[in-house]
Amino acid sequence: MSSNLFTLSNPVFSNYAFYGTVVLVKTFGMSFLTATHRITKGIFANEEDVKLFGTRKVILDNESVERVRRNHLNDIENIPAFMLIGLLYVAINPTPNVALWHFRVFAAARILHTLSYQLPIPQPARALTFGVGFTVCISMAIQVLSKTQF
Amino acid sequence: MSSNLFTLSNPVFSNYAFYGTVVLVKTFGMSFLTATHRITKGIFANEEDVKLFGTRKVILDNESVERVRRNHLNDIENIPAFMLIGLLYVAINPTPNVALWHFRVFAAARILHTLSYQLPIPQPARALTFGVGFTVCISMAIQVLSKTQF
């Protein structure tokens, strides 16, 4: 139990690093999607942005911008938590194949969540993708709690 | 100093993993509290959610929903930061009992913060619980900064 698990020679850690980075980069993509909506539609929240782009005034309630921002907020509620619980899950030395599918399912669910939110696809598509990602995190959390000391 | 501290055989790491997972799961609970308020009161932010539940229109300013969302946002401002500073704190090899109480006090403070926010309990209850959690993080941060290289 005292050998080092946080190393690329541990396939579970390597898989964690790969899929974790994928979902973090996907989350960064939300910043650019927000910027694209803001710039193409002239919807800015700060006076200095209005001045830079020569639009007329600050607009805080544009639906297409707010939809991306709600999506982004949902990502930051879920993805850092996945990364942190996932790191602890690596430490309990799970079966590599089981761990790999936890990471793959989470990454796929969050990419589909974004597509469901932004196209948008009728509900309950988004709710289901959220639920799958959430279930992966709870599965890892239960395993971590059962092997650690309080 | 070069032995591996990020292992379950280190009681500090094991305690960190336990209390960290507890507060992350508590944070996940905010998503469900939001959903409960939205569904029981018919308060939805997206057109496709309105359609699924057959309510009349998008509502963005319901106080009970917004109160949970402010609480959730406060969690994601504080709990990932605790987890990340806490991980670095494990790396400086603190006295196990001192570390254990850092983690316990933080977890208790954040659970009481949520109760103070949602019941709600009159101020300054919420401010005090926020302050205690914050103080734990700053205590760990100072110790990390004093033992690392810039």
Added chain:
Amino acid sequence: MSSNLFTLSNPVFSNYAFYGTVVLVKTFGMSFLTATHRITKGIFANEEDVKLFGTRKVILDNESVERVRRNHLNDIENIPAFMLIGLLYVAINPTPNVALWHFRVFAAARILHTLSYQLPIPQPARALTFGVGFTVCISMAIQVLSKTQF
């Protein structure tokens, strides 16, 4: 590759811990800046806060408070992601000096981002500081993805 990199005797990890803690503490500072604006101007989002400070009513749309909150939200979209990608970047054992400058540039960019946002400095100052911090994260992410297994 299987030696332990997550230890203070690895200068890359030590530098990561230092600059990571600096940006996390900076992010915590946003909570206090919000509180300062709220208390000095009497702008509160919760009824119990209004009661504590004896102001007249809840105010949700004050520009100076909302500016700090947008800044804070931008921090929590970027800084935990930096910390998590940075931790994985430590695991791929980068050249110490290259890693040190990744961390330093990110920390400097995020401190300048806050100054640009709060003074405020005319655009594109804030956009540039955001872009520099983002570029550091993407640089680390590409290196992590190229060395891990999917």
